[in-house]
Amino acid sequence: MTDRGRAIVVGGSFAGLTAGLLLREQGFDVDIFERTPAYLDGRGGGIVLQPDTVRWIAERPHSFGVDDVSIGSSVMRYLGDDNKIVYEEPAAWRFSSWTTMYRVLFDDFGAERYHLGEYAVGVDQDADGVELRFTSGRTERADLLVFADGISSVGRRRLQPRVQPRYAGYIGWRGCVPEREVTRETADLINDALAYALIDSSHICMYAIPGADGSLATGNRQFNYIWYRNVAEGPALDEMTTDLRGFTAPVSVHPGQVQHRFVNEMRADAAKVLPPAAAELIARTPEPYIQIVLDIAVRNMAFGRIALIGDAAFAARPHAAAGTAKAAADAWSLASSLASSPDVPSALAAWEPGRLALGNDLLSRVAEMGARSQFTNSWDPADPALHFGLYGPDR
Template sequence: MAEAVKKRMVVVGGSIAGLMHAVALKSHGHSVVVIEMRTEQQLQARAAGLSLWSNAQKVFTTYLPDVELDDIVFRNPAFPILDKDGKVLVEVPFTEDVRTSCWAGLHGLLWMACEKDVEGHGSVTMRCGYQVCGLTEQADHLVVAYKGEDGAEEEITADIVVAADGARSHLRSLVLPDVKTDYVGYVAWRSQFPEKDAPEELRCAIEGKMPLCMLDGSYIVVYLSPSTIGDMRPGNRVIEWCWYDACDASTPVFADYMTDVNGIRHNVTVPGNLLRPDVWEAQLKRRDKVLSPMWRKIFHESNPPLLTAVRSFDNTKASFFGGKLLLAGEAFIQLRPHLGASCDIAGLSAITLPRVLTGEMSLEEWEKKVAQHAMEKAIGSRATGIFGMTGQWPEGYTAESAAKFSEEVTA
């Protein structure tokens, strides 16, 4: 196997996608600087469930060898489809190995792996609280400009820049100004409750199953998750729920929902601690006719939900400036969240990028492989959302048709 020439790497974005790339590149001897707009405290405060498909799992098993995967994730054998009263209509086995965990726990493990000194590996330097504000190409490298809260601008030189700065990526806007994230017509309300409080109809979630409850034009997905600090012990875990419901962006209802307790209008997410209580009460009243007593009880007893306006965009172009700038994670493509497959695309990018640097894979092969996988998951996520909201799969949709279409659009 050829040895990669050691590179100066900058990863923009310190979330899951960014740290996957940082730990993979570090493990192959490269020097990595991670630039993250949020402070370390703000990153740690983020808590939500997270699904790991096979590529994301491979990042952990390959680059975090001291971590036993089964100690941090739950296996999901099936998803029972329930009616609004919790009666099982059908139970569908998962055809792929999908596992769930919590964002905070996995992010913490990746962070520690980045900071850990390992003989023969490179290093990762974390620079939190800094915002990237410019990018220029100079000869065979890129110069990244960034600034902190004091407004003082600094520069760093890199052989390769990995843009993992999320769906509203500043770096993507420089090279793909016409690619923008679009609201898809519905919102997601997300919260959790202790597993001990799970009603009988949802006890299957404690076995790792992922029930999907149909609610006449909306649906709720439920799954087991570690506590917000990653505690996997029975009795300390939580049941996460995510309710997808239509909301027209042109209506006063949408604008009202996205305005927080301080009167600030949000474009994407209103955190639970900023959600106005009257907004949540208005949502429950608006959908009261389709809510069973079970769900009314769960909703009233759960923590205030996080509200997200679901957005997405498609894209197949990941490489710019002759491969010196690479888009990753949601800076590359934003999926609808129904499959929980976003970090799998970042995982595939991270585990195959070192092969490009050693010459085992061409840059073109890498870009096509990631794009094809991303488009396949994008089609599947869109179809799953339509099924959840309507009870019907899109006409002609199959996993095989999605794979064939993704091959065609990336050919």
């Protein structure tokens, strides 16, 4: 055992891997437990690379840099009828895929202490440590436990059972299309841009990401999108988010599991109301999937020797493109606090207030952004308040 004792991280996604890497640097003996039986795949989904998202690559020795795992934009571009450019301004963002970034972190952490197929189900702690129990019958004990297990967090349910996700009133249709499968006009409009289209009570966001094999070469990349559409809470939402097996999805309906009639209706609507470039991306997506847009906020993130980070604590709507950035920032901040104090409970208590403030601020900001696009129709392309950023617009 190392000099800081043992740390367990529940959840092997972006937050969990970042936490595992940083805690290992702090001298903890770290194990990550992931509930899925196979290594994770982000279904090709795109992410915007904010400074915290790529901090591990930027600040630790690697044989590659951020530019080697991402694609850059030069403009933010709004499309209107007939693909007319209705607004444009300089915008230097970098985009990658969830899978590409996961592979970077996983390769650095390694497979030896990354345990698949272990579903955490119970937790207790005493003055000296934390006990974690799994559905397999396995029991583990540690000096520090970090729940980084996402929107459906077991840790949150056990520690703050009254906290429930709040539906935002709309869903996101998501998908990726190989660049080589779209027309030249569509590719030219999106390939160097953060591209949007606004329609009544709805909008779509589009950008290029690495290909399924990680390729950054023009022609071998993918175009990623999310189209936000209002769906009333209740029977309408329940029906749409019931998958082909008959199970109602609480967070997302995975590719290949969305009822075909809803996919067909969505494609038909896209052809009627979206610019041709956006409609083409949707038409050429073999298996679009649904993300249910939710708000989740906890009152606490530190519980003695236990911490909640990432979406296990605050899950924010995607409008600020800050999900992975916040997950990474939570982990970096936690490691910094632990470096300042040898006592785990004291370090977590000192770490918590700043994270709660950031999480609540982010939720408030993205709720306002969502309201402007989906309900009040007051989204203004020239308003910098609508730009990406974890800490605020362009920050």
